[in-house]
Structure formats: C-alpha cells, structure tokens
Amino acid sequence: MVIRSAAVDMLGLTDPFPFLQSLVVANGGLGNGVSRERLLDVLKVYGMVESLVMPPNKPYCFVTYSSPEAAISAYSSLSGRDILFVDTAQKITLYLSFVDKVEVKETSPVALPPGLLIVEDFVSPEEELVLLENIHWETENDHQKSLKHRRVKHYGYEFRYDNNNVDKDQPLPEGLPALCKILLRRCLNQGLIKNMPDQLTINQYEPGQGIPPHIDTHSAFEDEITSLSLGSEIVMDFRHPDGTSVPVMVPQRSLLVMSGESRYLWTHGGFTTAPIENRSCKTAVKCAEKPRITPRKLDVVQISEGQKVETVSRNAGELTLSRRGTRTSFTFRKIRHGSCKCAYPSVCDSQQGLEKKSPRVSDLVPESLEKEYVHKVYEDIAGHFSSTRHSPWPKVVDFLMSLSAGSLVADVGCGNGKYIGVNKNLYMVSNSKKIIV
Ligand SMILES: O=C(O)CCC(=O)C(=O)O
Numbered sequence: 001m002v003i004r005s006a007a008v009d010m011l012g013l014t015d016p017f018p019f020l021q022s023l024v025v026a027n028g029g030l031g032n033g034v035s036r037e038r039l040l041d042v043l044k045v046y047g048m049v050e051s052l053v054m055p056p057n058k059p060y061c062f063v064t065y066s067s068p069e070a071a072i073s074a075y076s077s078l079s080g081r082d083i084l085f086v087d088t089a090q091k092i093t094l095y096l097s098f099v100d101k102v103e104v105k106e107t108s109p110v111a112l113p114p115g116l117l118i119v120e121d122f123v124s125p126e127e128e129l130v131l132l133e134n135i136h137w138e139t140e141n142d143h144q145k146s147l148k149h150r151r152v153k154h155y156g157y158e159f160r161y162d163n164n165n166v167d168k169d170q171p172l173p174e175g176l177p178a179l180c181k182i183l184l185r186r187c188l189n190q191g192l193i194k195n196m197p198d199q200l201t202i203n204q205y206e207p208g209q210g211i212p213p214h215i216d217t218h219s220a221f222e223d224e225i226t227s228l229s230l231g232s233e234i235v236m237d238f239r240h241p242d243g244t245s246v247p248v249m250v251p252q253r254s255l256l257v258m259s260g261e262s263r264y265l266w267t268h269g270g271f272t273t274a275p276i277e278n279r280s281c282k283t284a285v286k287c288a289e290k291p292r293i294t295p296r297k298l299d300v301v302q303i304s305e306g307q308k309v310e311t312v313s314r315n316a317g318e319l320t321l322s323r324r325g326t327r328t329s330f331t332f333r334k335i336r337h338g339s340c341k342c343a344y345p346s347v348c349d350s351q352q353g354l355e356k357k358s359p360r361v362s363d364l365v366p367e368s369l370e371k372e373y374v375h376k377v378y379e380d381i382a383g384h385f386s387s388t389r390h391s392p393w394p395k396v397v398d399f400l401m402s403l404s405a406g407s408l409v410a411d412v413g414c415g416n417g418k419y420i421g422v423n424k425n426l427y428m429v430s431n432s433k434k435i436i437v
C-alpha cells in the first residue's frame, strides 16, 4: 500500500489501480538490438514477469508483472536509467511508462512468397566445411571484389555491379567449381531446379553486413535462382510491391530456391534493421547500395524449436534475437540469352525497355573499337584529365631540352599539348583528336 501511495503521488493517478501491472519499455526492443534474454535479466530483478511482448523490429516492448508492486518498483528503478549489457557492450537508456493492458494479437502464420522454397540441411556439415575451405579469397583475381557491404567472387560469368548485368559473350575462363556441379546435379535430381545454372556468385558477409533489397535483373538471369547458405543463419526480407513484407528464416546449410513470383516480383535482401518502407524496386534493376541501411549483428528469429519451412513468423511475442557469424552464400543462376518475357512487366527491365544491350566486342570492327574504348573514354575524362596534367613530366622536359635545335619531334596523342612550348628551338608536330599543331 505504501508503494501504491507513492505511485499515486508520482504518477498523479487515483486509486484503485488494477492496471498498474503493465509497462511499455522504450529503447528495450528487438528493433534496437535488445534481446529477450538480456532484457528479462534486467526486468526480473523487480519481481515475477508474467509476460514480455517484443514486437519485431520495434525499439520497445511491453512487460507485465504478476503484481503492481513489482511493476511500480521496476518503473521507479529503471525509467531513465542507463543499462549496460556487458556481453555486447551495449549501453542504452530505458524509459518506462504504465499502460492499461497489453494485447497480444495472435498473428496467423505468414506464407512464404509464391515460388519460394527452402530446403533445410541441403548440405552436411562436412560438405559445408569443404565448400568454405575451397574458396580461395587470398588469391585475388579480377572476378573478386570487396563491395561496401560484403565481398564477392564470380564464376562462369562476372556479375557487373555497374549495370547489374553480365557480359554474356565473355564467359570467365574458370567455369563453375566441380564441387558445385555435384551439388547442382543433386538439385536437378531432387527436382528442386529444372535447368543447370552456369553462373555462380559467392557473397561473404561479416556480422552486420548485408545485401540491399533487390530483384535480380530479369534480362540477366533465367527464372530459377538458388542460394546455398553456409556459416550462419540469417533472416532475409522479402517484399512485394504492395508493401507486404515477409521475413524468411534462412538456416545455415539450407538451400533457398526463388522461382516464379518470388524471383521476378518480390525483392529479396535484408540483414538490415532500417525500416524497409519505400525500398521496393520499381524496375528490375537492382536498388543502389544505400547508406541509410543500418547493419545489424543480430537477427530476429523464432524461438520455437524446429523452423517450419512454410511458416515464417507467428507470434510477435515469440521472437528473439540470435547472434550472427560470418555467412557465405553461393548463389547459382542461369544466364538469360534473349529478352525476359515474364508475367511481371512492371518490374521487368526487358519489358520496360530498360535492358542494357552492350555491343558484343567481337562484333565491332577495329575502328569502332577504338572509337568506343579509346576516343569515347578520353572524351569522357577530358576535363579532369587536362586539369590534372598541366605540369610537364621532368624526364620528358629533359629529353626535349637535350635535342639539338631544329629537330623534328612528333608528339602523337598530345592531350592538352603541354609539351608544345617546352623547347622553342624544335619543330613540334603534335596531334590528338582535338589538337593538331
Ligand atoms: O546472399 C544471398 O543469399 C543472396 C545473394 C543475392 O541475392 C545476390 O547476389 O543477388
């Protein structure tokens, strides 16, 4: 009763207070990286916790104590206090406020996007190890890049991040690794895919890294896109253009197959905490890597045992966070030769007339090759090139000064002509596309 009276004074409320058992805890949510276990450790110091509801992706939660005394004690001790979670070195200030009641809506199971399939334990732990050990990141080649949010390696064909497409007439010397072909034959035999892929992108993500939501360019790849997840589980966000978002649990060693609607219409990506509103791709072109994506080291996952393949999120109160390790994914695709004629024109670069057709190098005659790859490039960079090349190189100046008076000098491809006046005793013939002196 003493506590109740203190609460009356403190909160300006009138007795009786049947509702003084539930609190909203601001900054204590999954959305700002606080896990259920860690928060419970803090909350149960003040009494028995009847329920803790943590909505996914929200920076708050709701706690209901078994007695008003416990709730009031938590309120007066915790609100405005800094909490340090030692294991994650995370410091946050919790703010508490009483709420009437906490309603937990039983959400019905969410179906996977149509055409999406997840096969758990597609590879054994031994196979996983062999696959991971056989990626030679240390022998860098042209087809390996460190992107802003991950590192990548390509086989079969290089995926170009400048136009989100592939040079279809330039296959890489190394095809798909033999080990991968064995796995792909397994996919074919099990009826998981219909066609043998010929392109592989290996993505490696450190904890907190991810891939922005995107649709793989329609004109670049055929229907089935298959991704093998190694090293760590993740929750991948799938989003329909109408805003429907489905978080999909992708377990370690599982195979994800996107076909039909899930491949063509829904964006996939995630490992991000930023709100994913406004991030649906309007065209088949990948969304640019946007800095506003906040990386996360923890994913929201279901705590129920045995993840169901066809069910991705049930009850908001049942979600918790799991720590992520390095995840390596093998994404297999089949290059599309010709335009895409899918049933989703609104997101199809072929049908939107956005398909980037790069001329086949082998089709170009030498003159047009020179035009395309020399003249055009110099034309594009001319301003910058000239402004950074105003000082003559000392060795070239020495050479010009060493020549006897009246010598004839040809400066072929003279750029901005910076050597023309160096030695006035010479006959200089300087030429570039624009300057002929
Ligand atoms: O990491 C993954 O599983 C997906 C990779 C992906 O979507 C891509 O490279 O386009």
Ligand SMILES: [Fe+2]
Pocket: 214, 215, 216, 268
């Ligand atoms: Fe993708």
